[in-house]
Each structure stands twice: as C-alpha cells, then as structure tokens.
Amino acid sequence: MSWPSIPRTIPRWLHGHPLALSTAVAWVNRIRRLLRRPSVSSFIAITVLVALLFALVALANWASSVMQQALKYSAIVVAASGLYAASLMSRHRRTIETARARTWLVATPLASRGSMQTLMFTVLPLIWRTTAAVTLAVLLTLDSSVSIEQSLQLSALIAVGAAVGGPCGWWLSRRPAMHDKPASRYTPRTRSEPSIAPSTDALAHWPIAQAFAWGRPENARLLLGAAVLTIPGGTGILGALFILGTWTVGYYLVALLIAIPHVGRSALQWLRSTPITFWAFAWPLVRRAFLHQVIGTLAAMGVARALSAALSTSMYLGVIWLALVMLIWAISLADAYRERSFAMKAAISTFAALLAEARVHGLGVAISVFVAILHLHLGASHERA
C-alpha cells in the first residue's frame, strides 16, 4: 500500500504508531514551511550557529570552573539531575496522557500498537537531553583545563541522576481515574453562593492568576533547578529554604511584571467593543498587582538587609525596581489601549532608564516616572471611536 502524501523522510516503522506518525508529519511540514522562506531559515540557522560558537568560546572558562565545583559536590549534581529528570518525565507523562485523551485519532485502534515503540517515545526526551548534557560536558574538554576523566565523571553523575529521577517522576505523576478527580485541579471550589453584580475584581485578579499559572511546577522546574544549584555547600536547611524563598519571590515579581502587558492585551481584545475608558480599564488591572509588587519589593529589601546590604542600597534598588514596573506597565497599557505595539518601546525605554541611572543616580527613576505619567496621560486622552 502507498501513502503518497506522507513524506518519504519519515521511517516506515513509524506507520505502526499513528500518534507519533502524525506528530512527525507535522514537524516535517513545519520545516518545509520554514524552508519555503530561505532568508528566514538561513538567518535562524546562522544565528543559532554563531550563538553556539560564541557560548562555547566565551563560557569555556566559566564552565570549566563550574565543572570543577560540580565535581566537588557530586551529590548535589546527582540530586539536581534527578530532580530535573523527575520533573521532565512527570510533565512528559501528563503531556502524553493529555495528547492520548484529546487526540483526533481517539476512535482508531491505537491500542494495538507496539508497546516497545511507545516506551521509546516515552523516554526519548530524557535520553536526548541527557545526551545533550553529556555532549556539552565532553565538548568542554576542548578547553585544556578540563580533563577527559573529569568530563566523564560529570557525565556519569548526570546520567545516574537522570536514571533515578526519570522513573520516579513518571511513577509519581500517575493520574487518578477520571471519576476521582474534578475537571481541573486549578479550578477552585466555590465557597459560597456567588453573587453577580458589576465588578472589576476579576480584572484585578487576572494578572495574579496569570503569574501563578506561569509558576506551576511543570513550568518553573528549570528555575527550581537553578535555585537549588545556588545553595552553597554546607548551608543549613533554614538557609536553603531562605534562598529558595528569595528565588520564589523574585520569580513572582518578574512574572507579575510580564503578566500585566500580556493580560492587558488579552483584556483589551475582549473589551474592545465596549465603551470602557482608559482609567476604568487600567486601574482595576494594576491595583492589586501593584500592591503585590510593593509587598514583594519590601520583602526583597528585607532579604537584602538580612544579607548585610546597607539600608540605603536596598531601598535604592527597591525604588528602581518599582519605577521600572511603573514604566513598563504604563507604556504597555496605554499603547495597547491606543492600539499600538509596545514591546520595542518598552524595551528601549527600560534600557534608556537603566543607562541613565547608571550615569546619574536618580535620573533613571525620574525618567521612568516621567515617561509613565506621560503615557498614562496619552492613554487617558485617547479618544475612542
């Protein structure tokens, strides 16, 4: 039998695994689409190549010192590799189960397909990522300060962590039967009879919900891995928790910073057909998020004080952060309301403010506040058709 439109580059044995076959065909099509625009594909390929070479050359010294440190604390490397593998496989299992449950091929006799192939697709992400880490470790031997023995030792540590963590993550993420769980574990239960009245509370909660959604364990696992690696050897349990807490607060503040432009755009797409004014739109959206920013910044300042930073320094950093938050939020909301793109302007303004602050203390803050007020004014005075 022949299937003329299935690309020949796809191996024949994949025909026995239709779900994977469908994914493979989609990938081949995606690449073909990209190749139809040679300028874009060449640009991407050259950029990736240059970035890789640059990273290898520029980071070789730093990486070799990290490797020396990692070999000193081999248990941490195994633990970090295991945690990463566990979170990866846990997420992967959920992705596979969701894909199987929602697939357009659900009514076909998929169940008869080979279990060995299924197993291979299951462990593929872990294998290729472990292989990438090992390859990187071997590539570092190009730098004379890293020996092949050290490289192999690190590779073995990573592989051991992955071999232990992967199956654990897979096993831990097994799902209860459909009738034992609610429709979504992120859907809160209703505590009382909800009242329905005009209110902007939902808008105020939206960016916070978005930041929490981005912070789900499956999304934040890389950050967790990085945070664990920043705990110095010999740190007590309280110290370690303190460091992890600081990372969590920092992550939340950054997520909230990005959430407002993201949510603002979505909210405007939804509300564009209503006669909502700029202030009626912007204030509910930012009021609770800004309160969280202030509380989070105060907490971060407290941490900085606990780490022996001067009060003036921690206050200064806190003020700069809040000024940048105001700047980015004001530009993004005002320009979204005025139906203009804001990403480039927000990036340039932030860079300019930081540059000015580096030259003259207080100048960047003043510029941020000025630009923020200017954009709020532009948003408020924008006449809607």
Place this chain on the structure above:
Amino acid sequence: MNVLDVESVHARFGAHEVLRGVSLQVARGEWSCLLGPNGVGKSTLLHCIVGRLDPASGEIRISGIRISGESACAAKRRLGYACSPEQLPGLLTGRQCLEVYAIAKDLERIDEDVLALAEELRFAPFMDAFVDTYSLGTRQKLCVLLGLLGNPDLIVLDEAFNGLDPRSSLTLKRHLRERLSADRCGVLLATHSLDIVEHHADAAALLLDGVVAKRWTVDELERLKLLGEHALERAIAEVPNLD
C-alpha cells in the same frame, strides 16, 4: 442486530455525576439522534462511546464488542467518529490527515466512496492545503470524511452539521441515508437541530440530568409530524426535569 448497545452507563467528574445510568441502542440501518440541553452530558456520553473516557460503571458495545479493555481495538475497527474540528492537527494537509487516519485504522487504501463524497462536498480543492488554513465548514467536512473511513458499523457524529453550507449538508445527509439504506451502518448524531430529527431520524432520545428522559421511535416521530410545525419542540419542552 444493534451496532451500539449502551447499558446503565455512569460517568462522573469528581463529585459531579454527569451520566446516571444511561441506556441506549442503535440498530443497523437506523439513524438515531441524541438531543438535550447544553451541559447534560451528550458529549460525555459520546466520549464514553468512542473510548475517550472510561465510564465509572456500565457497559458499551459496538456491534457486540466491548469498547473498553482488551477488545477496544476490535471495537474501534467497527467505529467511525467525526472528531471536533478543533482537534484536527493544523500542520497536516487534508490528504495527510486522511492517510494517517487510514493507517491508524489499518486500511489498505482510502475508500472510493469517501473520495467521491469529498468531491461532492467540494472538499477536493482543499485536499493539499494545511488544515490550519481551513474555515470551520471545511474542517467539519474533513472530520466527517475521517469518520466515514473504513466502512464503519457505527458512525458517531457530534454536531457534525454545524458550519456546513446547506448544499454540503444535504449532500452529507443523502450519503448517510444511502449507507443506512444498504444496512452498512447505524448513525448516532448528537444535535440541537430538530429539523434533522424531524426529517431524517429513525429514532431520537432526549438526555436530561444524566439520564435518557424520553425516547421517540420512528412511528412516534411520524405522528409528531402530523401534529404540525414545532410539534417536536413542544414535546421536548413538555418533558419534565428530573431533579
């Protein structure tokens, strides 16, 4: 012989029991419609029938073969299901979708009558375009074509006429009627369109609060037609809620 037997099926999400002992049969050559307000469990029942969800209890058989457990594969060989348009893979072309689906159903080739129907539905010009460029109606046509592949005993359609233009809709109804006349299959269609029930269905069931609250045979549907316009609509409205 029935192509579909649903016996006392219960399904729940957490504490919420969506299906509370649903029983339903579709005979070969019969076009059966599943009616009911939004959120009563029509789609959940269809998901149980096609094997997407495992019911908490009860049994579902397609041409006498259980859809769950070890016989699932054999049952699915006799099943045709038009998935929702949003489930189609956007990065595949229509032709690739048909081919992958045929592979998944262990077919030697794409059925001639499905290709002929594609021509009649004026889907052929879109065959080599990517699914993510399709309109809703074009996607719907592809879903139906996929559901008809492999000459299935039971064809399950969930709001399959939504988004179809009148001409395509009529073409599809005629095609299904031809298959039914030849006793090739039975059709189960979940729909809100009472027009289809009145003019094409051989049986109908109304799902309310997770149970089949009312059934109409072909004779009863014929009698309703004699009562004038909107008779079925009034009959549905008169069925009391079970809560």
